[in-house]
Amino acid sequence: MPRPAVDPVRAAATQRLRRAAGRWLKAAREARGLTQAELAAILGLRYYTFVSQVESGVGRVPIESQGDWAAALGLDAADFAGTLLRYYEPELHRLLFGETPDPVESKASA
Amino acid sequence: MSALLGDNVVPLRSRAPAGDWTPSERARLSELIDRLSAQGAHVDVAYGVSDANDPWCVISDDAGNILFHIARIAGRVVVHDTSDDAVRSEDSLWGAFDHLLGSSWRAGREVDNVIPLSQAQSLLALAVAVMFTTDLKAQHLPADITGSEAAKHDDTAPSVTDPSIVTDLAAAGRHVAGGVDAAPEGHGPASVTADSRDGLPTKAARLDPTDQSLARTTSNAAGTAAPSSAHPASAGAGPAPHAGDTGEKLLAGGSPGKVDVIEGGPGDDRIFLGDHVVAVGGAGHNTFVVAGAKVAVAGAPPESDGVVLDFTNLDHFEFPTGSNATIVSVTPTTDVLAGLHDLAGLQGLATTPGVQMTVDLNGDGRADIVVLVAGPGVAGLTPGPAAHPAAAASTESHAWPLEPELSSLSHLPPPGQILLG
Incomplete structure (x- = not known):
């Protein structure tokens, strides 16, 4: 069965949110005083450039490791997962938690 | 003595340069991407450099599933093939691609080009x-x-600067990855299915x-x-x-x-x-x-x-x-x-x-x-x-x-x- 075509508007929105998530992750890491390699070592990653990858907005932090990321960054796990959910799955976040401002838009207007 | 040697003796073995991918490496990576595309996959590619100046490259399909994460870390090339969740470290992209594509790929390339x-x-x-x-x-x-x-x-x-060619190729070319789901690094195989690699549109001209x-x-x-x-x-x-x-x-x-x-x-x-x-x-x-x-x-x-x-x-x-x-x-x-x-x-x-x-x-x-x-x-x-x-x-x-x-x-x-x- 042919695959549905990728909606370019949706893809662009997704990428915009992923990049915003990456910037947020990077800020959290730097606030913790960790390099990408140091964070990767704490997380037990096999290659540290994965941290750079997600901070660049390419891909996302896997759900199963978000608890470890939160701990490494000194953040509350629920808050960490909730923030990432807002970036990664904004519609699901809206359904679960109600309307919340677009994290990118709200940051831009701040 | 060893300190003196360490100061003055240049290692004979060359190391890959730090920083972004070299043009040579880019060409090699593009070759991998081209080969994937030639198999019918529509792939996206994203490049980046870490805070320690190590370059990486992520290749994903158009569904956002990451296929490969390739990085040069401290002079060695690390390749994560998400199809089997294997991470390999090699001296060069040549060696890495030998593993990825099999030894025949290099022979084929040499027949093609050299x-x-x-x-x-x-x-x-x-x-x-x-x-x-x-x-x-x-x-x-x-x-x-x-x-x-x-x-x-x-x-x-047409010459290489012919705008029509550039336009056609740009239209047919790949785009930087968007909406990519990260490979679950270190957490089991990625969700790359046969469907994600097959049945994808082939570029008309590339x-x-x-x-x-x-x-x-x-x-x-x-x-x-x-x-x-x-x-x-x-x-x-x-x-x-x-x-x-x-x-x-x-x-x-x-x-x-x-x-x-x-x-x-x-x-x-x-x-x-x-x-x-x-x-x-x-x-x-x-x-x-x-x-x-x-x-x-x-x-x-x-x-x-x-x-x-x-x-x-x-x-x-x-x-x-x-x-x-x-x-x-x-x-x-x-x-x-x-x-x-x-x-x-x-x-x-x-x-x-x-x-x-x-x-x-x-x-x-x-x-x-x-x-x-x-x-x-x-x-x-x-x-x-x-x-x-x-x-x-x-x-x-x-x-x-x-x-x-x-x-x-x-x-x-x-x-x-x-x-x-």
């Missing part, structure tokens, strides 16, 4: 002999097609630097060479056969819609330029052989004869007309790859300052060809006779057994198809 010098010389000798024979048979061909007649043919062969088969070169050189129909972009855009001829008059630049990225190895390479060639000589004393298949008519701008990205003081150009060639002008340019950055194989390459060198091949005072050159050796390129040390027109060990007349230059094999290693 042939031993002795074989190449034999091939070229055969090719030129056939061309010469074909020329003799073409009694109706005017003795001199360097004028408007040649221009008529040349007009059908740059394929690996599609330079020796067979095609041989065929073309042997005078059977109608423009290749293998590439959609060549249909109707290739050189028209000479009127009344048998259609064997092949004009240089015979790969419309494609750019051949030719990369030399660490040794002394001879790389044939052409209007669809982007050359990376690599280390060693490299010779960039200008095809010079087109001679400008009065008032016509010089034709592109390709791009050299890493010209050094050890390298030189070789012109088909030997000492008759003259460098007319050397003009700084902000980017020798202007208009080409969206093409597969060149994506992500930084703006590359260099010079635009125009050359008069036949001594008529008009610039016939233009070559865009970047690299530390461009300072040695100055207007004047091409016998300049940095741009010497080699007449020794010449590639062409017969000094070709300008009228026969239009029969040269398409540029960018042979790399003599």
Whole structure:
């Protein structure tokens, strides 16, 4: 069965949110005083450039490791997962938690 | 003692450079992407550099599933193949790709692009002999097609700077990854299914630097060479056969819609330029052989004869007309790859300052060809006779057994198809 075509508007929105998530992750890491390699070592990653990858907005932090990321960054796990959910799955976040401002838009207007 | 040695002894083993991917590595990565695309997958690629200046590259399918994460970390190449969640570390991309693609890929690439010098010389000798024979048979061909007649043919062969080609390729090319789901690094296999790799739309026209088969070169050189129909972009855009001829008059630049990225190895390479060639000589004393298949008519701008990205003081150009060639002008340019950055194989390459060198091949005072050159050796390129040390027109060990007349230059094999290693 042919695959549905990728909606370019949706893809662009997704990428915009992923990049915003990456910037947020990077800020959290730097606030913790960790390099990408140091964070990767704490997380037990096999290659540290994965941290750079997600901070660049390419891909996302896997759900199963978000608890470890939160701990490494000194953040509350629920808050960490909730923030990432807002970036990664904004519609699901809206359904679960109600309307919340677009994290990118709200940051831009701040 | 050891401290003294550590301070003064340079390790013999070379290490990969720090920082972003080199042009050579980019070309190799693009080759992997091209091979994936050739299998029908629509892949996206994203490049980045870590905070410690280690480059990475992520290849994903259009559903956002990451296929490969490739990084150069502390001089070693790390590859995460998410299909089996295996992470491998190799000395170089060559070794990494041996694992990814199997040992046959390198052999196939070498057959495609690099042939031993002795074989190449034999091939070229055969090719030129056939061309010469074909020329003799073409009694109706005017003795001199360097004028408007040649221009008529040349007009059908788009140059690398042809906006339509750039547009077509950009439209058909890949785009930077968006909406990519990260491979669950260190947390089990990624969700890459057979469906995610198969059944995806194939690009209608795309740059394929690996599609330079020796067979095609041989065929073309042997005078059977109608423009290749293998590439959609060549249909109707290739050189028209000479009127009344048998259609064997092949004009240089015979790969419309494609750019051949030719990369030399660490040794002394001879790389044939052409209007669809982007050359990376690599280390060693490299010779960039200008095809010079087109001679400008009065008032016509010089034709592109390709791009050299890493010209050094050890390298030189070789012109088909030997000492008759003259460098007319050397003009700084902000980017020798202007208009080409969206093409597969060149994506992500930084703006590359260099010079635009125009050359008069036949001594008529008009610039016939233009070559865009970047690299530390461009300072040695100055207007004047091409016998300049940095741009010497080699007449020794010449590639062409017969000094070709300008009228026969239009029969040269398409540029960018042979790399003599």
